[in-house]
Amino acid sequence: MNPTKTLEALASFLEAGPDLQAATVAKPARKDNSPETRSLNLAEDAERFFHGVIERAVGSNLGPLAWMVRDYDPLYKPDREEVEALEVAAVPALALATSRLDDLAPLAAFDGADDSYTRRLQYWGVVLTAPDGTNAYFFHGFVGAAELHRKRGAALRLKAGTFHHVEERIFLFADGVDCFVFGDYVFVLQKGRFRSLFDQLEIVYAHATQAASDLHAKLPIANFDQFQQACGSDARLADKVVAIRGRDYFDQLSYDFVKPVIDEFHLEIPIITDTNGAVQLEFRNHPAHRFRILKLLDDDFLRSSMTDHRYEVNSKTEPSSG
DSSP states (O other): OOHHHHHHHHHHHHHTOOEEEEEEEEOOSSTTSOOEEEEEOOOHHHHHHHHHHHHHHTGGGTTTTOSEEEEOOTTOOOOTTEEEEEEGGGOHHHHHHHHHHTOOTTSOBOOTTOHHHHTTEEEEEEEEEOTTSOEEEEEEEOOSOSBOOOOSSOOEEEETTEEEEOOSOOBOOOSOOSEEEETTEEEESOHHHHHHHTTOHHHHHHHHHHHHHHHHHHSOEETHHHHHHHHTTOHHHHHHHHHHHTSTTGGGOSHHHHHHHHHHTTOOOOEEEOTTSOEEEEOOOSTTTTTHHHHHHTTOEEEOTTTOOEEEOSOOOOOOOO
16 A cells, blocks of 8 residues: 555544554663653543644545645745655664554553653653554654743642642643654655654764765865764754755855855954965854854855845745746
């Protein structure tokens, strides 16, 4: 069954109202250990929450199919209406995650008092099971701290016009799905978190390291070793340098090519001239500086023809022709 047919089958699967179970997964306590999984005991309203998350993120896009399905490419940035598909067998960490959700009975229950575990929380997983034993799996990474830490003072909950003191610990489960598995395929909705959660970043980092070398050959960068190491270890920098390598103007890059933009936008990018007279852009790894060269080279700066104002853009989406 191909990915499109698999999504059509998932639509029917969800309409049948499968049973739901959930678990959380935490990073290993030690480097050589495996991730830890704990089952969640869910009240009816919590089950409804997870069913609603899955319906909004996935089910609502299946009948009729609203997504354009394409093969997974770790370097491609999909549009909002696209979903990428990859065989689960090609992602060992994901295959392990789904196997753990197949049988939650032996797992310890989530214990909010276990601070060591809650500090390492990485993602939650939901498994839906049909009467014939068919499963579908849904995953979402925790963003920031999973536990809601209260500021100084009491936490009060308003119910039916009356405030009540909240003494329970509160954990945040975001409304969304990063990826889901059905049949032989994983379907990726949030590529950044999917790559991070399931060990898919090494491929990206290898491409980024090479792209940094190609860039250095066109436009020399002072502190290049630091620059290459940063591009090969930070997913945001990696995506940026790989994107630059694919731009249609890449072969034209030189100091003379980028200098007018540096001057016009008064960009604080140090320029170094070595003893041979060669000009280099200096890379600085401080958080406030490390993106400056890549933003310059990815054409992130423009002047409005209407207002003559200068802008830094955050999207390369071309306007529609309509």
